[in-house]
Each structure stands twice: as structure tokens, then as C-alpha cells.
Amino acid sequence: MKIMNCPLNGPRNISEFVHGGEVSQMPDPNSCSDMEWADYVFYSDNAIGIVTEWWLHAPSGYWFIAERHTASDEIIRTFDASEIFNQRYEFPIKAEEAVV
Template sequence: MMLIECPHCGPRDENEFRYGGQAGVSYRPEDTSDEEWAGYVFLRDNPKGWFHERWFHVHGCRTWFSVERHTLTHEIRKAP
């Protein structure tokens, strides 16, 4: 079980949150090819180590925020 620290509510159980995917993914322009668009929608980084993620506090303040999570140990720290 992970303990995620909400910037507004403090540390909470992971069941209160929903994963929002990789943080820092910029929006693609409208004039991209189908292949580029498919890559944008479906392909994300999957590193071993620290990874920037977005989380949504569903059962709390209903706020989106970013954290860094270590994908092997699930240690969580605030995003820079």
C-alpha cells in the first residue's frame, strides 16, 4: 500500500487517488499524422527508477498534482 502526500490534505492512502499518467507530456499540434498521433496517445516512458506522474485526489480535495515515484520501490517524493 502506498501513502501519497496530497499538497492540500497531507498523507493519504493510495485508494483515495486516481493515477493520471506521465507528467509533463505536452499537447500535440493538430496537424500531426495518424502515426504521430497514435504515438502521442499510446506511447509513454516506462523507466526503472524515478518517474514524474500526475495524480488526482478523487476522495479528498479533488486536485491534480505531480509527484516523483520510484517505479521499483514505490517511494514517493514531491516533484521538483
């Protein structure tokens, strides 16, 4: 059984987690092209080596970051996203999308 250490819940069975993709720099959604946005959302480098990825502990709904080696699938470390991100990005809501 493969175990992953959740920073919030401790060591858990890997079946409790969902992969969320690589951590990468988000382009400015107000000025980037559709191609740049699609590249950010849908594509990853897919390189062999250590990658930084988003993971979700599904039972608790907790998102965190893990460093994982893609060739061996070894999880190097896991940590709270606040170690990298200190600001929240709020997407502007268009008037026609607002829920009243």
C-alpha cells in the same frame, strides 16, 4: 498502509488516488499525425527510474504531479501542476460539436 502526500489535502491513504500517466510534452493537435497523437495518449516510456506523473486525488477532484521511482514505487515528492505549467491549452471547438 501506503500514504501519499496530496499538495492540497495533505497525507492520505493511497486508495484515494488515481494514476493519470506520465507527464510528457503534448504534440500540437492541429499538426501532428494520428500516430504521434496516439503515442502521446496511449504509450509511456516505462523506464526504470524516477518518472514525473499525473495523479488525481479522487475525493477532491484535485490533479497534481508526483515524482515516483518505478522500481521501488517510492514517491519522491508531490507538487501542484502550476510549478510546471503556467498556461492552459484550449482545444478549438468545431461548429458541429458546439452545444447551444
